Amino acid sequence: MTVRKLRFTDEQIEAANSVNILDYARNSGYSLKQVSRNSFKIPKYGGLYIDSNGHKWYWFTRDKGGGAIQFVMEMEGKTWVEAVKRLLGLSNNIEVFTPKHKATKEEKGEMILPEKNNTYKHVIAYLIETRRIDKSLVYDLINQKKIYENKYKSCVFIGYDKEGIPRYASFRSTNTKGKAYRGDVKNSDKSFPFCVEGNSDTVNVFESPIDLMSYLSFLRIYDITDFNNHCISLGCISDTALERYLEDNPNIKKIILCLDNDEAGSFGSEKIKEKYEDKYTISRHVPKGKDFNEDLVELVRNIEISQQNNKDIEERNEVQELII
Template identity: 25%
Template sequence: MAYFEKEELRQAKQMTAIEFLKRYRPDELVRCGTGEYELRSHDSFKISESTSLWHWKSRDIGGKSALDYLIHVEGVPFLDAVRYLLEQEPPGYAPQAKTTEQKPFVLPAGARETHRIELYLQSRGISLAVIRYCISKGILYESLPHHNCVFVGLNNEGVPRYAALRSTTEYPRPFKQDQPGSDKRFCFCIPPITRSRCAAVYEAAPDAMAHMTLEGGRAEKYRLSLGGIYAPLNDLSTDRPFKMPPALETFLKNHPDVTELEICTDNDAAGRWAALQIAKHYSGEYRVKVNLPPKDGYDWADMAKEEKQERAARHRVACFYQREGSER
């Protein structure tokens, strides 16, 4: 079996993805903004010219090196990719033609139990009450055979049309993926107990559940996941065109009684930029409130996890002093 020494692997990882593409795939690069490119065959793939950071939105994967690109985008086996980069003889590339045919959407098989996703989501700071509320609404379950969290999006008739999958383990790396055939117009949405005029919007399903937990588990408003947002890597100017998330547009069309929007995107550069764009777009028709996590770089899932850790620390301190008092 072929293998490479550590120094050879280090050398193979030195070439950046943008350097590789400019040298060996120049016809594939299409400029789509200041300092940013997309691929001619995959327009949801964006790469920064200055940092080489790339993100393939439709697959929710990213990287920086040419090695990452070859493995995850062109599908070259690891050993072959390393060999090509060391020998400077990159593999031939035949881009796949774009297809407009939608893959059939089928939900992953479900497990009878839900204890793995309950334990995982609780470890992320989400309350058991919120988890079970979502399970009871048919928008969250545990899959087989991998025991992933499945966050389900329903259409207006209550039929599943979207599913976001997330692994219940972080090692060796967290798994995140939309189920093939998912329709981004119908993303995960936590319904209120009774009809509400307010909808809060989040980048991801765990953020919606985490914020609901932090607000005491109250199901008094819609909590909609946008299924992620796209923000250009190098140009977050306020006049940069921004495509409104299809999940939000479809939701508002199907819920004419909603008059208030609460924007709860991540508190990072992309999240703040997207919040500004969404607020500008809808402020004439809706009462809009921007409610980002109070800590820079955090999302609402980060805030819930930190709150859980702080609560556990306070409990340990209280138990310590209680023991000390009883022993005196």
């Protein structure tokens, strides 16, 4: 017997993913609470927010989000095909269901850092030459054991607890061609961020370690020496790391959100603002491009072009003086 695989047209997939998540949630038996002009929350689900336009959602405690298809998959435990089928049938027959709670997570084991390479050259070349991070900053973080190179030539970024024990680590391939390979080390605890500690009452919050380092590189380019804010990387847009960092540093009064200049960054910034604005002064520093590394690469490129142009002018002047 031949089994025919179910295939959806692009139009069907688009139709499924364009279903209003708020309407779906209401018709599926969820209670919704509007928490701001731009978002709703499903109570008792650990920070599960839905944008007021009904097009996207984000679950902070699970660091998951997306559109309507992903919502059905996550909340009902359905496969992608099942979720699309369910959403395509909404216009005719909305089935009320009881959300399935996932089984309690197994206790995490010990995080074991990836094996170190016998060199740092690939990480150094990638961060300095490709990402244009300040050289002295890269070496400082290597010396502080916050960055190293694993045996696969990838960058490893480490987050420590107050006792100096590594609790979180993420990795990012150093290849500049093809798809980047990235992720978190098994049993990492995202509540312990990759960070550069400060001594002011302000914390700058970034999505990734590279964006954090890019921001600090800007300060060095512009010779800003009085910056002493705390800087942390969330490793996503969930506030898990921020929550712990604020608990560990009760002197902090201000939060500057430096998340990406895209929908996810804006959504994450809005949710963090809603959660913390009663206790902290919150502002947002938005990069010109998608993120601060994109801005840094552009700035360094322009500086190099300007320096080369000035050099060419000087050489022409020297030649003219010799001719005269």
